[in-house]
Amino acid sequence: MARTTTKLILLATLVAAAGCAHKRPPVLPPAAGEQPSGSTGNGDAGSIVPGSAEDFKRSVMSDTIHFALDQYDIDATSRSILDSQAAWLMKWPDRRITIEGHADERGTREYNLALGDRRANAAKNYLAARGVNASRINTISYGKERPIALGSDEASWAQNRRAVTIVLQ
Numbered sequence: 695m696a697r698t699t700t701k702l703i704l705l706a707t708l709v710a711a712a713g714c715a716h717k718r719p720p721v722l723p724p725a726a727g728e729q730p731s732g733s734t735g736n737g738d739a740g741s742i743v744p745g746s747a748e749d750f751k752r753s754v755m756s757d758t759i760h761f762a763l764d765q766y767d768i769d770a771t772s773r774s775i776l777d778s779q780a781a782w783l784m785k786w787p788d789r790r791i792t793i794e795g796h797a798d799e800r801g802t803r804e805y806n807l808a809l810g811d812r813r814a815n816a817a818k819n820y821l822a823a824r825g826v827n828a829s830r831i832n833t834i835s836y837g838k839e840r841p842i843a844l845g846s847d848e849a850s851w852a853q854n855r856r857a858v859t860i861v862l863q
Contacts, residue, residue, distance in 0.1 A: 760855055783826045784824075793860075794840075800838075801838070810837045814857050
């Protein structure tokens with residue numbers, strides 16, 4: 695009798711567990727903060743919302759400027775890029791941005807954080823000089839902590855010496 699009861703309890707447990715299991719959906723929902731692929735949130739698949747981060751990336755020359763080794767001055771190419779960013783920001787005065795400062799892997803962590811900060815602030819000051827209200831611009835330095843190129847050669851280092859403008863939603 696006890697054996698039959700044990701078998702019935704075991705069978706009931708298996709049936710209950712099988713009923714609770716569910717299959718993985720064929721398409722996973724986007725992660726927090728991501729847009730579903732092909733959608734911009736306004737109902738029109740494939741269109742870009744004016745004033746959005748996607749519109750910024752489409753409208754400006756680039757969201758990234760680069761620097762020479764151990765430098766934080768804005769060269770002519772960077773000025774052109776920042777001028778296009780300033781024009782977009784003047785068109786959308788309610789948008790806030792964060793400028794991320796980055797450095798290559800050489801040097802100490804502290805040195806690279808300070809250099810990244812000087813790079814981000816150089817870009818901020820340039821945009822402010824072009825008429826963008828400085829209170830709309832946050833800066834942060836990641837130093838060498840977030841490289842986009844992982845090699846240990848001049849080409850990789852050059853890609854990592856940068857300031858990136860991020861439009862906040």
